[in-house]
Amino acid sequence: xxxxxxxxxxxxxxxxxxxxxxxxxxxxxxxxxxxxxxxxxxxxxxxxxxxxxxxxxxxxxxxxxxxxxxxxxxxxxxxxxxxxxxxxxxxxxxxxxxxxxxxxxxxxxxxxxxxxxxxxxxxxxxxxxxxxxxxxxxxxxxxxxxxxxxxxxxxxxxxxxxxxxxxxxxxxxxxxxxxxxxxxxxxxxxxxxxxxxxxxxxxxxxxxxxxxxxxxxxxxxxxxxxxxxxxxxxxxxxxxxxxxxxxxxxxxxxxxxxxxxxxxxxxxxxxxxxxxxxxxxxxxxxxxxxxxxxxxxxxxxxxxxxxxxxxxxxxxxxxxxxxxxxxxxxxxxxxxxxxxxxxxxxxxxxxxxxxxxxxxxxxxxxxxxxxxxxxxxxxxxxxxxxxxxxxxxxxxxxxxxxxxxxxxxxxxxxxxxxxxxxxxxxxxxxxxxxxxxxxxxxxxxxxxxxxxxxxxx
Amino acid sequence: xxxxxxxxxxxxxxxxxxxxxxxxxxxxxxxxxxxxxxxxxxxxxxxxxxxxxxxxxxxxxxxxxxxxxxxxxxxxxxxxxxxxxxxxxxxxxxxxxxxxxxxxxxxxxxxxxxxxxxxxxxxxxxxxxxxxxxxxxxxxxxxxxxxxxxxxxxxxxxxxxxxxxxxxxxxxxxxxxxxxxxxxxxxxxxxxxxxxxxxxxxxxxxxxxxxxxxxxxxxxxxxxxxxxxxxxxxxxxxxxxxxxxxxxx
Numbered sequence: 128x129x130x131x132x133x134x135x136x137x138x139x140x141x142x143x144x145x146x147x148x149x150x151x152x153x154x155x156x157x158x159x160x161x162x163x164x165x166x167x168x169x170x171x172x173x174x175x176x177x178x179x180x181x182x183x184x185x186x187x188x189x190x191x192x193x194x195x196x197x198x199x200x201x202x203x204x205x206x207x208x209x210x211x212x213x214x215x216x217x218x219x220x221x222x223x224x225x226x227x228x229x230x231x232x233x234x235x236x237x238x239x240x241x242x243x244x245x246x247x248x249x250x251x252x253x254x255x256x257x258x259x260x261x262x263x264x265x266x267x268x269x270x271x272x273x274x275x276x277x278x279x280x281x282x283x284x285x286x287x288x289x290x291x292x293x294x295x296x297x298x299x300x301x302x303x304x305x306x307x308x309x310x311x312x313x314x315x316x317x318x319x320x321x322x323x324x325x326x327x328x329x330x331x332x333x334x335x336x337x338x339x340x341x342x343x344x345x346x347x348x349x350x351x352x353x354x355x356x357x358x359x360x361x362x363x364x365x366x367x368x369x370x371x372x373x374x375x376x377x378x379x380x381x382x383x384x385x386x387x388x389x390x391x392x393x394x395x396x397x398x399x400x401x402x403x404x405x406x407x408x409x410x411x412x413x414x415x416x417x418x419x420x421x422x423x424x425x426x427x428x429x430x431x432x433x434x435x436x437x438x439x440x441x442x443x444x445x446x447x448x449x450x451x452x453x454x455x456x457x458x459x460x461x462x463x464x465x466x467x468x469x470x471x472x473x474x475x476x477x478x479x480x481x482x483x484x485x486x487x488x489x490x491x492x493x494x495x496x497x498x499x500x501x502x503x504x505x506x507x508x509x510x511x512x513x514x515x516x517x518x519x520x521x522x523x524x525x526x527x528x529x530x531x532x533x534x535x536x537x538x539x540x541x542x543x544x545x546x547x548x549x550x551x552x553x554x555x556x557x558x559x560x561x562x563x564x565x566x567x568x569x570x571x572x573x574x575x576x577x578x579x580x581x582x583x584x
Numbered sequence: 585x586x587x588x589x590x591x592x593x594x595x596x597x598x599x600x601x602x603x604x605x606x607x608x609x610x611x612x613x614x615x616x617x618x619x620x621x622x623x624x625x626x627x628x629x630x631x632x633x634x635x636x637x638x639x640x641x642x643x644x645x646x647x648x649x650x651x652x653x654x655x656x657x658x659x660x661x662x663x664x665x666x667x668x669x670x671x672x673x674x675x676x677x678x679x680x681x682x683x684x685x686x687x688x689x690x691x692x693x694x695x696x697x698x699x700x701x702x703x704x705x706x707x708x709x710x711x712x713x714x715x716x717x718x719x720x721x722x723x724x725x726x727x728x729x730x731x732x733x734x735x736x737x738x739x740x741x742x743x744x745x746x747x748x749x750x751x752x753x754x755x756x757x758x759x760x761x762x763x764x765x766x767x768x769x770x771x772x773x774x775x776x777x778x779x780x781x782x783x784x785x786x787x788x789x790x791x792x793x794x795x796x797x798x799x800x801x802x803x804x805x806x807x808x809x810x811x812x813x814x815x816x817x818x819x820x821x822x823x824x825x826x827x828x829x830x831x832x833x
Contacts, residue, residue, distance in 0.1 A: 132777065133776075133777035150777070152773060152776045152777075153773070154595075154597065154626070154772070154773030154776075155595065155619065155622045155625075156621075156622070157621065157622065158773075194598070196773060199625045199626060199628065199629035200628070200629045200632035201625075201629070202628070202632060203632045210632070213625075224632070238754055285668050388680055480715075546640065553697065
C-alpha cells in the first residue's frame with residue numbers, strides 16, 4: 128500500500144478560502160491511529176465530506192485527515208432504535224439503510240452529504256431545532272481519538288467535559304471515531320407540509336410563534352431583495368411526519384422508499400456573472416409567486432434536501448465561490464436585528480439567492496455549539512472580494528450589537544473579536560483543549576484565524 | 585437466489601463496495617484477508633446494513649503453501665456449497681521505487697499474480713467437479729499495454745488477465761463462469777494521492793462494484809469499468825510502438 132500524503136489545494140463547500148493542505152486518507156481504523164502527524168510534530172484536522180463552507184476543515188500548510196473511508200455501521204438495536212456507526216458514515220447512508228425499516232434521522236441539516244462525525248463536530252441542527260434541539264440531543268455517546276493516541280468514550284456521564292467540548296467543537300478536541308445515535312421511528316417517508324405566505328417580516332415571525340408548537344419542522348425561505356412594506360416577505364414551510372392516512376394511493380405503494388430520482392449534475396463552474404442582482408431578483412420574485420398557501424404531502428428528500436437534487440451546486444457560484452453567512456439572534460432582539468440586516472442587504476443590492484429564516488429553541492451545553500433561543504438567518508453570498516467582506520463586517524457589527532453570534536460551520540471570515548463576543552464559553556473550551564492536547568496538534572485554518580488554538584510558528 | 589461467496593482481499597476499497605452490494609442482494613459472504621480486526625468490522629457493517637450473514641477468515645495471499653487447505657476450509661464453511669469466489673487482493677508500488685528495489689517488484693508479482701494462480705487452481709478444480717459456480721478476478725486496464733510509468737504493476741495484471749482468460753477457456757463447457765474485471769482509475773486507499781479524485785476519469789469504488797455485480801449476475805467474460813475504458817484502451821493498444829515511445833503514458 129502506498130502511504131501518500133499529497134499536497135492539494137483545498138477549500139470548504141463555499142470554495143473560499145482555498146489553501147494548500149497535506150491530505151491523508153486512512154482506509155482502516157488501524158491506519159488512522161498510526162497516522163503520522165499524530166505521532167510526529169504535525170498539526171491536523173479531520174474532514175468528512177467537506178460540507179462546511181469556510182475554513183474549518185482546511186489546514187493551510189498542515190494536515191487534513193479524510194474520514195470518509197471509515198464508514199462502517201457497527202450495531203443497531205431494534206428495541207431502542209440506537210445505531211452505532213463509524214464517524215465517516217454519511218447521513219445519506221443512514222437514510223438509505225434505515226428509512227426502509229421505518230426510521231428517520233432525528234436531526235438533519237439541509238444536506239444529507241455530511242458525515243456523522245462532521246454532524247457532531249459542528250453540532251448541526253435542522254428544521255426541528257425549536258422542538259428537538261440539535262444533533263447532540265440524540266447522541267448517546269461517542270469515541271474520540273485524542274492527541275495522546277488514547278481513545279476516550281465520551282457521554283453525558285463519562286468524560287462529560289470532553290463530550291460537551293467535542294459537540295460543536297469543530298474537531299479541535301480530537302478525531303471522532305464513532306458514535307451512537309438514536310433514530311426516529313416514522314410511519315412513512317413523507318412529510319405533510321403547510322405552506323404559508325407571509326407578506327413581510329412581522330407576519331413571518333408571527334407565523335413561527337404560532338406555528339412552532341404544532342409543527343415538528345418549520346422553516347422560511349425569505350426574499351432578501353424585497354424592501355419597504357414587503358421587506359422580509361417569506362414562504363413559510365411547516366410540517367410533520369405523514370401517517371399512512373395522509374398518503375395518496377400511489378405513495379402508499381412504497382411508503383418508506385428512501386430516495387427519489389437522481390441528482391442532476393453541475394459539471395463545471397458557472398461564469399462569475401451568472402448570479403447577479405437581476406437574475407436573483409427574478410428568481411426570488413418567481414419563487415414567491417409560485418408558492419400557494421395550503422397543504423402538500425412531500426417526500427422527505429425534496430423537503431429536507433432541496434439542494435441535494437443538484438450535485439456540486441456550489442459551482443453555480445463560479446470559481447470565486449461563495450460565503451455563507453449565518454447569524455443567530457436572541458429572541459428579545461431578533462426583530463430589530465433582522466430589520467437592520469435586511470435593510471443593509473437591500474441597500475447593498477447584494478442579495479442572497481437562497482436565504483433561510485428559522486426559529487431556534489434553547490441552547491444546549493455544547494461549549495461552542497451554535498444555536499440559541501431566537502431566530503437565525505442563512506444567506507449564500509457570491510464572493511466578490513473586498514466589497515462583500517465590507518458588507519459582512521457591517522453585518523457582523525449588527526449581530527454583535529444585538530447579542531447574536533455566527534455559525535462556525537459556515538464561517539469563513541469573521542473577526543476574532545466577533546467570535547469571542549459571541550461565544551462566552553470559549554475560555555473553558557480552550558482550557559480543555561490545552562489539557563487534552565498540550566502540544567496543540569489539532570488545529571485548523573479556522574481555529575488559528577479565530578485564536579481558538581495557538582498560532583503555529 | 586442467495587449464493588455463498590468467498591471474497592479474497594475483502595478489506596480493499598473495491599471489495600468493500602462489492603461486499604455491500606452482494607449483501608444487499610442477500611448473498612452469504614465469507615470475507616478473507618490479513619487484517620482480521622478490519623474484516624470483522626466489515627462483516628459487522630454488512631450485518632447491520634443488510635441484515636445478512638457475513639463471516640471472516642484469515643488469509644495470507646503470500647502463504648501459497650497454505651492455499652489448498654484454505655480453499656478446503658472455505659468449502660467446508662459453506663457445507664460444500666461454494667458458489668462464487670471474487671479475487672480482490674492486489675498491491676501497487678510506485679514504478680520508480682519498484683525499478684530500484686526488486687523486493688517491491690517481487691511483492692507485486694507474488695501478490696497480484698503468483699497468489700492468484702495458487703488460490704484459484706484448487707477453486708477451479710472444485711467448481712469444475714461440481715459443474716457450477718463463478719470465479720471473478722479484479723485485474724486492471726494497466727495490464728492492457730506496458731507503459732513506462734507503471735509497467736511492473738501492469739505486467740502482473742497482464743499475467744492475471746491472461747491466466748483468467750485461459751481459465752475461462754478451460755471452463756467454457758463446465759458451467760463455470762470466469763469473469764475478468766478491468767477497472768480504470770479508481771479512488772481507493774491504494775491509489776490515494778496518486779490520482780486526482782475529482783477527475784472525470786476517476787471512478788468511485790461503488791461505481792466499480794455496481795459493474796462487478798452486474799457482470800457476475802450476467803456471467804460476462806471481460807468487462808471494463810467504467811465502460812469508456814474499453815474505448816480508451818482500444819486506442820492505447822492500437823498506437824504503433826514507435827509513436828507510443830514518444831508519449832509519456
